[in-house]
Amino acid sequence: MDERELVVVGGGPAGMAAALAAGAAGVKDILLLERDQHLGGILNQCIHPGFGLHRFKEELTGPEYADRFVKQVTKTPSIEVSLRSFVVKLTSNMKISYLRPGALEEVQAKSVILATGCRERTREMIPIPGTRPSGIYPAGLAQKMINMEGWIPGKEAVIVGSGDIGLIMARRMALEGMKVKAVIEIQKQSRGLARNVAQCLDDYGIPLYLSHKIARIEGADRVEKVVVAAVDDAFCEKPGTRFELSCDTVLISVGLIPENELLEMAGAQVDRKTNTPVAAEVNRTSIRGMFACGNACKVYDLVDSVTRDSEKAGQMAAQFLKEGK
Amino acid sequence: MSRKLICIECPQGCSLEVALEGNKVVSVTGNTCPRGDKYARSEIENPVRTFTSSVLAEELDIKMLPVRTSGPIPKAGLLPAMREVKKILVSAPVETGAVLAENFMGTGVNLVACRPANKPPME
Numbered sequence A: 001m002d003e004r005e006l007v008v009v010g011g012g013p014a015g016m017a018a019a020l021a022a023g024a025a026g027v028k029d030i031l032l033l034e035r036d037q038h039l040g041g042i043l044n045q046c047i048h049p050g051f052g053l054h055r056f057k058e059e060l061t062g063p064e065y066a067d068r069f070v071k072q073v074t075k076t077p078s079i080e081v082s083l084r085s086f087v088v089k090l091t092s093n094m095k096i097s098y099l100r101p102g103a104l105e106e107v108q109a110k111s112v113i114l115a116t117g118c119r120e121r122t123r124e125m126i127p128i129p130g131t132r133p134s135g136i137y138p139a140g141l142a143q144k145m146i147n148m149e150g151w152i153p154g155k156e157a158v159i160v161g162s163g164d165i166g167l168i169m170a171r172r173m174a175l176e177g178m179k180v181k182a183v184i185e186i187q188k189q190s191r192g193l194a195r196n197v198a199q200c201l202d203d204y205g206i207p208l209y210l211s212h213k214i215a216r217i218e219g220a221d222r223v224e225k226v227v228v229a230a231v232d233d234a235f236c237e238k239p240g241t242r243f244e245l246s247c248d249t250v251l252i253s254v255g256l257i258p259e260n261e262l263l264e265m266a267g268a269q270v271d272r273k274t275n276t277p278v279a280a281e282v283n284r285t286s287i288r289g290m291f292a293c294g295n296a297c298k299v300y301d302l303v304d305s306v307t308r309d310s311e312k313a314g315q316m317a318a319q320f321l322k323e324g325k
Numbered sequence B: 001m002s003r004k005l006i007c008i009e010c011p012q013g014c015s016l017e018v019a020l021e022g023n024k025v026v027s028v029t030g031n032t033c034p035r036g037d038k039y040a041r042s043e044i045e046n047p048v049r050t051f052t053s054s055v056l057a058e059e060l061d062i063k064m065l066p067v068r069t070s071g072p073i074p075k076a077g078l079l080p081a082m083r084e085v086k087k088i089l090v091s092a093p094v095e096t097g098a099v100l101a102e103n104f105m106g107t108g109v110n111l112v113a114c115r116p117a118n119k120p121p122m123e
Helices: A014-025 A039-045 A062-074 A137-150 A162-174 A196-204 A262-264 A304-325 B033-047 B075-085
Strands: A002-009 A030-033 A047-051 A080-083 A086-090 A095-100 A101-114 A117-121 A136-138 A157-158 A178-184 A212-218 A225-230 A245-247 A249-252 A257-259 A290-292 B001-007 B014-021 B025-030 B052-057 B063-071 B099-101 B109-112
Touching: A002 A014, A002 A304, A014 A101, A014 A196, A014 A257, A014 A304, A039 A062, A039 A137, A039 A162, A039 A257, A047 A062, A062 A080, A062 B063, A080 A245, A080 B025, A086 A101, A086 A262, A095 A212, A095 B063, A101 A304, A117 A137, A136 A137, A137 A162, A162 A178, A162 B075, A178 A212, A178 A225, A178 A245, A196 B001, A212 A245, A290 A304, B001 B033, B001 B099, B014 B033, B052 B075
Parallel strands: A002 A030, A002 A101, A030 A080, A101 A290, A136 A249, A157 A178, A157 A249
Antiparallel strands: A086 A095, A095 A101, A117 A257, A212 A225, A225 A245, B001 B014, B014 B025, B052 B063, B063 B109, B099 B109
C-alpha cells in the first residue's frame, strides 16, 4: 500500500493553503486529492471580484485567487496532486481509499487534513410548500451552470434567501439578461454583506423583501410562480399579505452545511446541528493527527480567512508529524 | 443635500454619508479608510465597476473562460460589455492575465483572462 506522511483531501483554497503550509513547515511527502479535474474548488465558479483584499492587498476574482495558489502548489516538489480522485473511505487509523479514473487506490497516511468544504442547503432543508416542478436550483449550482458551463437556467427568477451567493447570482442573472424579480428574506436583515446588497441588488433595481417568505412554489412541470407573504417576528405568515410573482426559476440561497461524511466515517465526533467537527480548537478533530480546515471546519465569509486558518492546519499537521502532538 | 451610500470597496461595507452641492461632492463621512472617500466621490460623479464574466472556450480543458476588465469601467457600460463578450470565442491556450481585448470597448482598460486554459489532457 502507498504510504504518505500527509494526505490532504480537497484541492480548494483550504486544501491548497494547508498543503503549502505543511510543505513549508518541512513535511516532505504530501498527497493532495481533488475530485474535480482542476484545483481551485468553489473559487473556480466565483468569477466576481472581491477576493484577496486581506491576503494580497488587491481585489481579485475567485479564479485569479485560486490560480495564485495552484501555481505555488504545482511548483512545490513535496506536494503530489492527484486530480479526479474521489475519496470514498477514511478509517480512524488514517487509511484512505479513493477512486480515480480506472483505479481504486489505497493509501496509508500518518496525518490527514480534510478540506472538503461545504454543500448547499437545499429546498428540502427549509419547508416550502407547493409542487415539485423543475426550475428550482441551489444558488451555487446555478452559479456553476452559468459561469462554468454556459447554461442560462431560465428567463425570470426569484431568489429565496439573501446569502451572498444568492445576491451575487441576482447580479449575474441580471447581467445575463434574465429578469430577476425579487430576493425574499425571512429575516429582518440581509444575510449577505451590505456591499453585496448595494452592488448586486441596488445597482440592478432588484427588490429585496425582508421579513418575507415563500408561502408556495407553484407549477406543473416547470415553475410557474411563487406566492410570497410577509412574516411576523416569530416568522409566522401575516394574514392578508400574500402576493404572487410569476417566474420560471427559483434559486435557493439559504446557507451552507459543512461536508464531513469522511470524518464521521472515521469515527470522529461531528456536531449534529452544524455538521462541524467537535474539537477544542479550530482545525482540530476528535482524532489525533486528523485535521479539518476551511469550510469543512466552519462556514467562512471570506476566502482570505480560509487561507489564513488553513495554513495553521498545515502547520499543525507538520507539528503532529514531528512531535506526535 | 446629502446621499447615503454603502461602500463596496471591501467586505466591511461602511455606511457613507455624502454631502453634495448640486452634483459636486463637498464631503464624505462614515468611511473608515481613504478608499471609502474615493469610492463615494467616484460613485456620485462617475460610477464605475469592475466587469467580470465568462466567455466561451472550445477545444480547451474548460468550457468557459472567466474574464475581467483590468480596471473599473463606467457602470453604464456593464450591459453593453455583456453583449460584447458573447462574441468572443477562445480556442487557443491562454495564461492568467492574457489580454483578450485591448482597450476593451474604448474604456482604456483591457479584457483579460482570470485563469489559464490549456489543451485538454489526452485520455
